[in-house]
Amino acid sequence: MHVITVNASEFAQWRNVSRELLKRDISPEYIVWQDPTLTQSSLDLFQDASNSHERNNNNFETDLSNIPVTTPKPSISAETLEAIELASCYRDDTRWALFYAIVWRVMHEDKQLLENITDNQIMRLNHMQKSVGRDIHKMHAFVRFQKISDSDHYVAWFEPEHLILKKTSSFFKNRFKNMTWSILTPDGGMHWDQQSLFYTESSSERPVINDELESLWLEYYRNIFNPARLKLKAMQSEMPKKYWKNLPEAPLIKSLSRESAARAEAMIEKNNQSISDKKLGKQMASIQKKFPTKTD
Amino acid sequence: MKQPQSQSHQQPYQKLQHKLAILADAAKYDASCASSGSIKRDSSNGTGIGSTSGGMGICHSYTPDGRCVSLLKILLTNFCIYDCQYCVNRLSSAVERARFQVDEVIKLTLDFYKRNYIEGLFLSSGIIQSSDYTMEQLVSVAKDLREKHDFRGYIHLKTIPEASPELLQQAGLYADRLSINIELPSKAALSNLAPEKNPQTIHQSMAQLKEHIDESKEYRAKKSDIIISDAKSRKSKYIYSPAGQSTQMIVGADDSVDTKILTLSNHLYKRYDMRRVYYSAFSPIPFASKNLPTKSPPLMREHRLYQADWLLRFYGFDLNDIHSAAAPTHGMLDLDIDPKLAWALANRDVFPINVNKAPKELLLRIPGVGVRGVEKIIQARQFKALRLDDLKKLRISIKKVAHFVETADPNTELKHLDSVLLKQLFIDSKTEQLALF
Numbered sequence: 001m002h003v004i005t006v007n008a009s010e011f012a013q014w015r016n017v018s019r020e021l022l023k024r025d026i027s028p029e030y031i032v033w034q035d036p037t038l039t040q041s042s043l044d045l046f047q048d049a050s051n052s053h054e055r056n057n058n059n060f061e062t063d064l065s066n067i068p069v070t071t072p073k074p075s076i077s078a079e080t081l082e083a084i085e086l087a088s089c090y091r092d093d094t095r096w097a098l099f100y101a102i103v104w105r106v107m108h109e110d111k112q113l114l115e116n117i118t119d120n121q122i123m124r125l126n127h128m129q130k131s132v133g134r135d136i137h138k139m140h141a142f143v144r145f146q147k148i149s150d151s152d153h154y155v156a157w158f159e160p161e162h163l164i165l166k167k168t169s170s171f172f173k174n175r176f177k178n179m180t181w182s183i184l185t186p187d188g189g190m191h192w193d194q195q196s197l198f199y200t201e202s203s204s205e206r207p208v209i210n211d212e213l214e215s216l217w218l219e220y221y222r223n224i225f226n227p228a229r230l231k232l233k234a235m236q237s238e239m240p241k242k243y244w245k246n247l248p249e250a251p252l253i254k255s256l257s258r259e260s261a262a263r264a265e266a267m268i269e270k271n272n273q274s275i276s277d278k279k280l281g282k283q284m285a286s287i288q289k290k291f292p293t294k295t296d
Numbered sequence: 297m298k299q300p301q302s303q304s305h306q307q308p309y310q311k312l313q314h315k316l317a318i319l320a321d322a323a324k325y326d327a328s329c330a331s332s333g334s335i336k337r338d339s340s341n342g343t344g345i346g347s348t349s350g351g352m353g354i355c356h357s358y359t360p361d362g363r364c365v366s367l368l369k370i371l372l373t374n375f376c377i378y379d380c381q382y383c384v385n386r387l388s389s390a391v392e393r394a395r396f397q398v399d400e401v402i403k404l405t406l407d408f409y410k411r412n413y414i415e416g417l418f419l420s421s422g423i424i425q426s427s428d429y430t431m432e433q434l435v436s437v438a439k440d441l442r443e444k445h446d447f448r449g450y451i452h453l454k455t456i457p458e459a460s461p462e463l464l465q466q467a468g469l470y471a472d473r474l475s476i477n478i479e480l481p482s483k484a485a486l487s488n489l490a491p492e493k494n495p496q497t498i499h500q501s502m503a504q505l506k507e508h509i510d511e512s513k514e515y516r517a518k519k520s521d522i523i524i525s526d527a528k529s530r531k532s533k534y535i536y537s538p539a540g541q542s543t544q545m546i547v548g549a550d551d552s553v554d555t556k557i558l559t560l561s562n563h564l565y566k567r568y569d570m571r572r573v574y575y576s577a578f579s580p581i582p583f584a585s586k587n588l589p590t591k592s593p594p595l596m597r598e599h600r601l602y603q604a605d606w607l608l609r610f611y612g613f614d615l616n617d618i619h620s621a622a623a624p625t626h627g628m629l630d631l632d633i634d635p636k637l638a639w640a641l642a643n644r645d646v647f648p649i650n651v652n653k654a655p656k657e658l659l660l661r662i663p664g665v666g667v668r669g670v671e672k673i674i675q676a677r678q679f680k681a682l683r684l685d686d687l688k689k690l691r692i693s694i695k696k697v698a699h700f701v702e703t704a705d706p707n708t709e710l711k712h713l714d715s716v717l718l719k720q721l722f723i724d725s726k727t728e729q730l731a732l733f
C-alpha cells in the first residue's frame with residue numbers, strides 16, 4: 001500500500017478524515033498527517049499562496065475513492081473522542097497522527113486502552129489533556145481586561161500556550177455577560193457585545209490602553225503581600241514567568257522581593273513602639289467620637 | 297446595571313488609593329483567600345456580572361510570598377475597640393487608620409471584577425461602636441452587591457462572633473462562605489492575649505452557622521426533587537453560605553504544641569463541619585505587644601500542620617496516628633521530614649506495602665504518594681503487575697517510595713527499611729516532601 005497524505009487542523013476535520021480512513025481499515029503507518037495551520041510557514045516556502053489555500057480546503061491529498069470500504073460504521077466511544085478533542089488544543093503538529101494511532105488501537109487492540117495509563121501513547125495523550133486543561137485554567141485566571149476610556153469596552157491581550165481560545169468562550173461569556181469585551185490573542189480575537197460572540201483574525205500585538213484603575217490594583221498587590229513570608233519559588237510554580245509579560249502586577253515582583261527583608265525587619269523594629277496608656281485612652285476616645293454609639 | 301458614583305476627580309482617587317493601601321495591608325495576615333466550594337452560578341440570566349466555578353476556585357495572581365490572590369481581601373475599617381495582642385489593628389497599636397464607605401467597597405469590588413483581577417470579595421473589619429453595628433455594615437456591603445448590582449461572584453464575610461443571631465442569619469443569605477476565627481489553640485491563650493473575646497461565644501456562633509448551613513443544604517436537596525416552574529418560588533430558594541464555614545488559628549503566638557492544635561482542628565472539622573481550618577504562622581507585626589515573639593514566622597511549622605491536617609481529612613489518619621508521628625519530637629511535628637514519613641518511620645511494621653495487592657487504605661499510607669497517586673496505582677495495576685519503573689511513569693518519585701513498597705520486580709532499597717539511619721537518608725537527600733499537596 002502507498003503512503004496516504006491527509007490534512008487536519010481542527011478536531012472536527014480530523015474526525016471526518018479519520019472516519020474515512022477507519023472505514024477503509026488503513027493502518028496508521030501508511031498515513032502522513034499534515035497540519036496546514038501549524039506548518040503554514042514551511043509550506044509557503046515551497047508553494048505559492050493560492051496553492052496552499054487550496055490545500056486548506058482539501059482534507060485528502062491522496063484520492064481514497066479506489067480504496068474499498070471494509071468497515072462501513074467504525075465506532076469510537078464518546079469518552080475517547082472527548083479526551084482527544086481536549087488534547088487536540090495542544091499546540092503540536094504531530095498530534096493528529098497520535099490520535100489516529102490511538103483510535104486505531106482502541107478499535108483493533110483494546111477497547112479499554114485509555115484506562116491503561118502506563119501505555120506510552122496514552123501517557124502522551126494524558127499529558128496533552130492536562131497541559132491544555134491547565135492552560136485553560138490559567139487563561140481564566142490571567143486575562144486582564146483594560147477599560148477603554150470614555151467607552152464601556154473592555155479589552156484584553158493574552159498569549160495562550162495552546163490553541164484554547166474557543167474553549168474559554170463560555171467562561172467569559174457567562175461571567176461577563178453584561179459587559180462588552182474583546183480578548184485578542186496571536187491565534188485570533190474573541191468578542192462579546194452582550195448579545196453575540198464572534199471571532200476575528202489573529203492580531204499580532206497587544207493594543208496600548210491606559211486604564212487608570214490599574215493603579216488601584218497595583219496598590220492592592222503591593223499591600224496584600226506579607227514581606228515576612230517571602231516564598232518566590234512557590235509563587236513561580238503557580239505563576240510561571242511565561243505569563244508575566246501580560247500581567248500588570250508582575251513588574252512589582254522584583255522590587256517587592258528585594259525590599260522584603262528590610263520591610264520585615266522594620267515590622268519587627270516597630271514592635272517596641274506600642275503606644276502609652278495615656279495615648280491609649282486618647283485613641284479609644286477618638287474612635288468613640290468617630291463612631292458614636294447610637295443607643296446609649 | 298446601576299453604577300456607584302464614579303471617582304473622576306484626582307483628589308478623591310488618591311485618597312481612595314491610600315485607604316486601599318492601609319486596609320489591604322491590615323488584611324494580609326488572614327491566610328484564607330479561597331474562592332472554592334460554592335455552588336455553580338453565572339450571569340447568563342442576570343443583569344449584573346459574575347460567576348462561580350462550583351468546585352475549584354481561581355487564583356488570579358500570586359504574590360511573592362507564594363500566596364494566591366483570589367479575592368479582594370480588605371477590611372472595611374482597621375479602627376478597633378478591642379485590644380487583641382497579636383493583631384496589628386488592636387486599639388493600642390499606633391498603625392495608621394482608615395475606613396471605607398460601603399459604596400467604596402462595592403465599587404472597588406465591581407471595578408476589580410470587571411477587569412478579571414478577582415473572583416470576588418473577602419471582607420472583614422475591626423470592631424467599631426459595637427459588634428452589631430460593625431456586622432450590619434459588613435452585611436450591607438454583601439446585600440447591596442447581590443441585590444442592587446446582581447453580583448454573582450464569590451463573597452466571603454468574616455463574621456463577628458458577638459453579633460446578634462439575626463445578623464448571622466442574614467449574613468449567610470448573601471455570602472458564599474462565612475468564617476469565624478478561633479484565633480488561638482487554647483482557651484487560656486485566648487483569655488491571655490484576647491481578653492475581650494469569649495471562646496464560648498465563638499463556639500456558639502460556629503454552631504449557629506452550622507445549623508443554618510445544614511438547613512439550607514437539606515432544603516436545597518428537597519427542592520431539587522420538585523420541579524419549580526415559577527420564577528418567584530425559585531427565587532425563594534433558601535441558600536445559606538453554600539461554601540460552608542472556615543476558621544483560622546494563629547500558630548506560634550502561644551506555646552501550644554502541634555498535637556494540641558490538631559486535636560482542636562479535628563474537633564472543629566467534626567463538630568462544625570468546617571470546610572477548612574487555616575493555620576497562620578504568627579508573623580511579627582508592627583506595634584506588637586511585648587508578650588509576643590518577635591522572630592520571623594514559623595513557616596515550616598505552618599506547612600507541617602497543613603500536611604498533617606490533610607492526613608486527617610483525606611488519608612484516613614486519625615489523632616492517634618498524628619500522636620504517633622509526633623511522639624519522637626514531643627508533640628511537635630518534625631520539621632525535617634513530613635508527618636506522613638514521620639508516621640511511617642514510627643510504624644515500620646506496616647511496611648513494605650505491596651502496590652499490586654494492598655487495599656486503598658494502605659496505599660494511602662505510603663510516604664510520597666498522594667491521593668491522586670493512589671488512584672493511579674489502582675487504575676494501572678488492573679492492566680499489569682506494576683514494577684518500580686511503572687511507578688515512575690505514574691509520576692511517583694522512586695526516591696521517596698522505594699524504601700516502603702514491594703513491586704513486581706526486586707527492590708533492593710527495601711534493605712534499609714529497618715535501619716536506624718533511614719530518617720537521616722531522607723534528610724540528606726534534601727528532597728522536600730511536598731507530595732501531599
Ligand code: SF4
Nearest residue numbers: 376378380383386422
Ligand atoms: S477584634 Fe479583630 S481587628 Fe480588633 S483587635 Fe481583635 S483581632 Fe484585631
